[in-house]
Amino acid sequence: MVPPDSYADEPWRDRCLANYIVRGKEPFNAEARTDTLVDSFVTPTELHFRRNHGPIPRLDDQEWSMAVEVCVDAAAPVRRCSRVVRKCDLARLPQFEVVAVLECAGNRRDGLKAIKPVDGVTWGAGTASNARWAGCRLRDLLAAAGVPTDLCDPFYAAPRHVEFAAYGDAVEDEHYASSIPLEWVMNPRNMVLVATAMNGAPLLRDHGFPARIVAPGIIGARWVKWLKRIRVQDRESDSFYQKRDYKILPPEAGRANCAGFWPRFPALMELNVQSAICRPAADECLQVGRPYLAKGYALTGAGRAVDRVEVSLDDGETWALADVCAMHEGAAAAAGGERNWAARDWSWVLWSFRIDSVPQGCAIACRAWDSGGNTQPTSAIWNYRGVMNNAVFRVSPPTVASGAAPASRL
């Protein structure tokens, strides 16, 4: 819960505001214009969306510490441990870097709000972006706290979870907290980091300074910022953000009756397959008869690969392959001494598609396919919290007759 005047110490954001569509000031929520996202594979920090559930805590790099706790009663012998971890402790562990896309589960919520009201901040397709994240692996930090690295260990016979709690206040709960399954963290195929840097610089306050979770392939809500405590436990986080948000409830669940549905459906984890057309933007004017290079992004979850992106110019009747600029295998480069033994697909891909001659009444649609045989639904499927909308992306930009002066941006 957020006391009065809590937003008096927000970061200074004036210089970057021009890059954003601001969706809320307190808490500060802003997304990039999607047409700015396709210029670079690694999104510049100043274009990276900002998603908050409360005021930004002010933490001091040198004073900062977090608790790392293991509270597992069911294991024999009972494992309990608690230690204080500072920046210098993180720096002593092997350092890794991973290029990974961060996507909010509410990305493209606007498409669901267009069907029926939903509970949640309005977002276009600008709450996804790719960054170079660096820090130590959470796996190594937990191993140092006594958590077994061998996934065959009887410790893993029962479900275990890692809860992340943040400094600062939050709107819907005492503070922000969330959890993911422990085995996901301890699996060396995955790359969950306690990140201290983004795109080669210390994290901005808006992005979790001084340390945040980076959980590639998983929804942004689990990438907890301003880390205060990491705890291995027998159950999921009891937080609002784990239990009463970030779930796909069935269509019959709404505000009035959602209470009965929350416990019946699981907390979201993996991202689903997603794509968006970034150029043309919805307000970009195209010239009829001229060629145009459409561009966008595509991504998917859990380390799966985007196998292809397709574009349709006839409302989904026929589809043609887009050119994909992928960064498979090499995407997650190792910064430390240890080799990143088996890179999976944690990045987004950018794609382009040449329209030889822009038609009158141009309508462009895109969809991606991933290595799980999944593609995007033809139309959006409403759910109460407006999460995980990955419907086929459509844009119908205005057109002018060729030769006419192009209209300026609306």
Place this chain on the structure above:
Amino acid sequence: MVPPDSYADEPWRDRCLANYIVRGKEPFNAEARTDTLVDSFVTPTELHFRRNHGPIPRLDDQEWSMAVEVCVDAAAPVRRCSRVVRKCDLARLPQFEVVAVLECAGNRRDGLKAIKPVDGVTWGAGTASNARWAGCRLRDLLAAAGVPTDLCDPFYAAPRHVEFAAYGDAVEDEHYASSIPLEWVMNPRNMVLVATAMNGAPLLRDHGFPARIVAPGIIGARWVKWLKRIRVQDRESDSFYQKRDYKILPPEAGRANCAGFWPRFPALMELNVQSAICRPAADECLQVGRPYLAKGYALTGAGRAVDRVEVSLDDGETWALADVCAMHEGAAAAAGGERNWAARDWSWVLWSFRIDSVPQGCAIACRAWDSGGNTQPTSAIWNYRGVMNNAVFRVSPPTVASGAAPASRL
């Protein structure tokens, strides 16, 4: 390639033929009527579909052996090893049992053939079924051959694959062979077995006697039968069934131009989210105004969970939750001394949905959602080989006025 008279020694199948819709006699390909599949969570062996690419080899349990080879040149030190493995060697390893659904990637190909011709056997929704598979873990067999069990080992720095080759002839290649990534096999979260038993009995010849691969969460084409050789290598299998089949090619690829597309798209591995209505069958006559209990199955890939199944009676306008009889966590019970440390969702789920009053012109649709945030496409998306069709399942059974004698099966 199959010499003449190769089908002279097929198993005796007369007794079970009544259970099947036979799609091809040489090779023998047959699926269950789907209305027979929903009576038991574990499908009886005599209802389990049979899918072959050639004649059934006759192998002797006691004489049988397979080669286990490690041929990895890139590793330092170079790892090369070859050994002969017999039934008694498999029996000496810890024994496991897993309840897992086997689905052919061509399941529901009929829905794609209805759009445009495709290359492949016609299948309805009867090429999916659940069984109790037992044997040793492939992981343990490979570990005994010197493959590192630690996924952080530098051995895994480069991609490795495990190729499975079968005894016997095949129609499209010299023999049947296929591969999956080694790290999938060595990950203790997964349960790839060298199975020797199905539903508590030795494998039938049609199901791979005396030993086959069971790779839960992965398409049936990788569950190679009649094992002749298992080989760890640096690349995928060069087999027809890996390189020129079992891929989702883009819509523009067809028989005339597919050669250029095969190398550009990856071999299928994970199953996608799928569901089918088994009752009513398409030819079952319902009584208008009476209640009816619809039933079906749902499944997904890679260990993900089926989070829910929904049914629509108004052509997808509205959806309501079906009752799901799941077998989470406990589904993969351990038969051996070692605990199956962390069960994932390898089984299908069966579901039911009560229609209170069957309407005139009854049309029923179902779709499932999985823990990756995926659901099924509204309509089928054609591809040249007709694989991975997981469109929303629809059935419009005939109806009679209530009170009239129900029509017998057509």
